[in-house]
Structure formats: structure tokens, C-alpha cells
Amino acid sequence: MSTKQESNIAVSFYNIHNIITRGLRVSVESAQGVLQRGFQGERTREGFFNYVRSLSSVLNAHHLTEDDIAFPYFREKLPEAPFDDWTYWHGKMVEILDELNPAVEKCEKKDEFETKLRNIENALARLNEGWPYHIQPETDEFINKADALVPVEEQLRLVSLFAENVLKHAVPHYLTVPFMLYNLSVEDRRVFSLWIPAEMIQNLVPVVWKEKWVSMAPHLMT
Numbered sequence: 001m002s003t004k005q006e007s008n009i010a011v012s013f014y015n016i017h018n019i020i021t022r023g024l025r026v027s028v029e030s031a032q033g034v035l036q037r038g039f040q041g042e043r044t045r046e047g048f049f050n051y052v053r054s055l056s057s058v059l060n061a062h063h064l065t066e067d068d069i070a071f072p073y074f075r076e077k078l079p080e081a082p083f084d085d086w087t088y089w090h091g092k093m094v095e096i097l098d099e100l101n102p103a104v105e106k107c108e109k110k111d112e113f114e115t116k117l118r119n120i121e122n123a124l125a126r127l128n129e130g131w132p133y134h135i136q137p138e139t140d141e142f143i144n145k146a147d148a149l150v151p152v153e154e155q156l157r158l159v160s161l162f163a164e165n166v167l168k169h170a171v172p173h174y175l176t177v178p179f180m181l182y183n184l185s186v187e188d189r190r191v192f193s194l195w196i197p198a199e200m201i202q203n204l205v206p207v208v209w210k211e212k213w214v215s216m217a218p219h220l221m222t
């Protein structure tokens with residue numbers, strides 16, 4: 001049975017990290033494929049840019065959620081955890097996103113296409129390379145310890161706040177919500193969906209928004 005009780009802070013962070021981990025890997029592979037073979041049709045082109053744009057927005061939204069809500073909340077409870085170091089690395093990733101985002105805009109408009117595509121691949125590859133070294137200590141020194149520090153009801157309140165904050169920053173929703181849902185396995189998606197407004201899960205993503213995000217389908221899990 002689907003219940004929010006089966007979710008907690010650790011599960012919510014595992015899910016968002018898994019979304020980004022897969023998103024980075026798929027984006028790098030796709031960019032390398034486009035560099036080698038070009039786009040196979042207009043839909044493929046649209047899907048690639050939508051996918052990379054969604055990844056960038058979700059990554060940024062996750063870091064803002066950690067910096068603005070999660071890290072301040074746990075700072076006193078986990079005095080040994082290097083929260084400032086992690087925030088510093090978020091800043092370094094923002095610098096890469098500040099290269100990636102304008103390259104995506106230009107490349108999509110076929111403005112310096114080849115150069116910008118190489119810039120995109122390069123930025124994604126650097127993010128992908130550094131990402132495991134960022135989430136491993138977060139997992140070991142923060143996420144895996146959080147469960148024991150906070151009562152269940154308080155965890156549910158926090159996870160709700162995290163989800164709201166990610167949705168506040170990860171836009172446009174017609175791309176980022178399907179991006180998050182379909183970069184997760186079916187079982188993880190079911191738990192993650194509990195924190196997304198029901199209207200999005202039941203109507204907007206599968207019906208109203210479908211035409212806007214379906215170009216990303218080749219990159220997503222079914």
C-alpha cells in the first residue's frame with residue numbers, strides 16, 4: 001500500500017540523487033552520440049535539449065534545497081558534517097551550469113552549433129565526473145545519519161518541505177516533473193510520487209503535459 005510512512009529523509013535524498021545520477025549519465029552519453037552522429041530527426045533534437053534543460057534545473061533545485069533547508073536544519077545535530085564544504089561544491093557546480101545553460105540556448109538555436117555542442121558535452125562530463133565524489137560523503141556523513149536524529153512525524157514534515165522547495169525551483173514543471181518521475185525505477189517512482197501533487201501525477205503529467213515532454217521519452221525509463 002502506498003503510504004508516506006514508508007518514505008523518510010534518507011529515501012527522499014536517495015531518490016533525488018538517483019534521478020540526478022542517471023540524468024547526468026544519460027545526458028553525457030546523449031551529447032556524445034549527437035557529436036558523433038548528429039540528431040536523428042526534429043523530435044530527437046527537441047528531446048535532447050529538453051532533457052538536458054530539465055537536468056540542469058533539477059540539479060540546481062536540489063542544491064538550493066540542501067543549502068536553504070536541509071543543511072541549516074541538521075547543522076547542529078551533525079556538528080562533524082562538512083556542510084560548508086558541500087555548499088562550496090554546490091557553488092562550483094553552479095559555475096558549470098552557468099556554462100551549460102547558455103550553451104544549450106545557443107546550440108538549440110543553431111548559433112555556433114558545433115562549438116556549443118562541444119561546450120555542452122564538456123560541461124556535462126565535468127558534472128558527471130565530480131558528482132559521485134559529492135554525493136558519497138553527503139550519503140555517509142549526513143543522509144545515512146539523519147534517520148536516527150529526527151522522529152518520524154518530523155521527517156515527514158521535512159520531506160514535504162524538501163519536495164515543495166524542489167518544485168519551487170525546478171521549472172518548467174511540464175518538463176522537470178516527468179524528468180524526475182521517469183529517471184526512477186517503477187518502485188522508487190511510486191514512493192517519490194507520494195510527494196508530488198496528485199493533480200500532476202494523475203492528470204497533468206500523463207495527459208495535459210504529455211505532448212510537451214514526450215520528446216524526452218527515449219531518454220527516460222518506462
Ligand SMILES: [Fe+2]
Pocket residue numbers: 063066086090134138
Ligand atoms: Fe549536495
Ligand SMILES: [Fe+2]
Pocket residue numbers: 017062066135138
Ligand atoms: Fe545532495
